[in-house]
Amino acid sequence: MTKRVLIVLQHRDGRLHRMSREAVAAGQKLAAAVGGTASAVLLGAGVGAIAEQAAGYDLEAVRVADDPRLADYTPGGYVGALAPALKSEKPDFVVFPHTYQSVDYTARLAHEVDAALVPEVTGFAVEDGVLVWTRPILGGKLSSRVRVRGEGTVFVSVQSGAFPADGAAAGSARIETLAEAAPAPDREILGVEKAGAEGVDLTKASIVVGVGRGIGGPEKLGPIQDLAKMLGAEIGASRPVIDNDWLPRDRQIGSSGQTVAPKLYLALGISGAIQHLVGMKGSGCVVAINKDPSAPIFSIARYGIVGDLHEIVPALTKALEEAGS
């Protein structure tokens, strides 16, 4: 029987979210692999232009719930909009972009429609007729292969970067109304504020030295600051460094911090969790210094040194001095 794949699109500032396009690429690939068709669904208020944008992909349909109750995202709004159609149509797969918004409501929706949930997948393969999903565990140090048991709809959310957006095939989809949508907003939205104080703009730096929990404490920053000075670099940090107040929040790099793409990024004592990588993997050249040879940061770095950063950092400053750069 033809399998049905539904892709839930997220949008921001009147356009499809970058990760929605990645979800389209994933959903199309999945439909092809399981022998099925892919459609998309779009929720919001006044989203006609975004639906047109989505209709430019090779999809069977773009199904839209355009409703003032969906003007602001709330989990109740989104679950109410999607659950009735999912319950009556029972698609085989629903593909979400793994964004903060999706994570906030997909589990709740899965509960509501009794779907299995495979969060943050990085890939899939049909092995001996069994669909096997790959997802990271332990902060990306390992990956796991999982399968879903039992009948019913399977939800997957796709990790940022796992299914490149340029893999999404263009085409022409019909636009239709999502039936039975009954959004029931369950949060009063009181406002939106900036997370960190205005401060350094790390995106302007051509070299960034990123420090992680592995530096051990704020008292260890001295030699790292010397190195940064020698390089003319700004210092950025992983989240735990900020959470522990070793450096101020405006220096955080990653999914909840700044996104940087300097020509050189030096990662010191950073393991390389995806939430950090999304904030710096566009860098021209990544150098990782970590005492753990299997740290995931090495898989996106061009050069690596395995060892104690407290020994390597001063040596590096000295080597730069000698090289006169």
Add this chain to the structure above:
Amino acid sequence: MRIAVCIKQVPDTEARLRLAADGRWIDEDDVAFVINESDAYALEEGLRLAEKTGGEVVVVSLGPARVQEALRKALALGAARAVHLADDAYQGGDAAATARALAAALAREQVDLVLTGAQSDDAGFGATGSLIAGQLGWPHAWLVMGVELDDGGKSARVTREMESGLNEIVRLALPAVIQVQAGINHPRYASLKGIMQAKRKPIATPAPDELGLAAGAIGAAGARLEVLSVAFPEAGAGAEIIAGDPATAARTLVEKLQKEARVL
């Protein structure tokens, strides 16, 4: 106010990992286990809210015998009581099976608020808290960086992290499940007095039937997600590792950055 905090015990991020013989999980021998990072922040938030309102905190954890250590630590930090879902039947579940068990335990506690971490550092589902909320029929919020009680505890003003450096402030009716993100506060350290007192605090270990749970609904039997294998990321695409003592490696790196990558 009565507050429950769900804490999971996970491998320390510093732990050197080896695969288990069956290839489906890590070999837990010689691995240090700690309270999941965001759960430690959730616990601190719970303790502060309880102190503010003259309430108490109950900590709940599902996991094998080693989890007692994490619960004792939470009791030493100031939780009043603990519930440990230790029975074998609870173990090996996915987020939904685990949430079913936790929700059944929480339903007995008559709490006004459940706090969880945003995400476990091992399984990383980011789903268990929302699924507990689904089970209890309560509102929820994920990735929370601030909680303030309003209306004498009938609702909470919750600050949620969004992407792109923004926070959203929403009002949730209580009872609710609030999924706390690391960095919301600065967790306290246990005092000697706290550690001594913790020894006498109760840890309940209810069996599944006491919570009205059928064996097929929980643990590995109740899970729809089955882990087939785990593996280290594929080598090969990785970095060029520069060998040598620190001075040699540093000199080689500088040379490569200048001549090969041309970024200096």
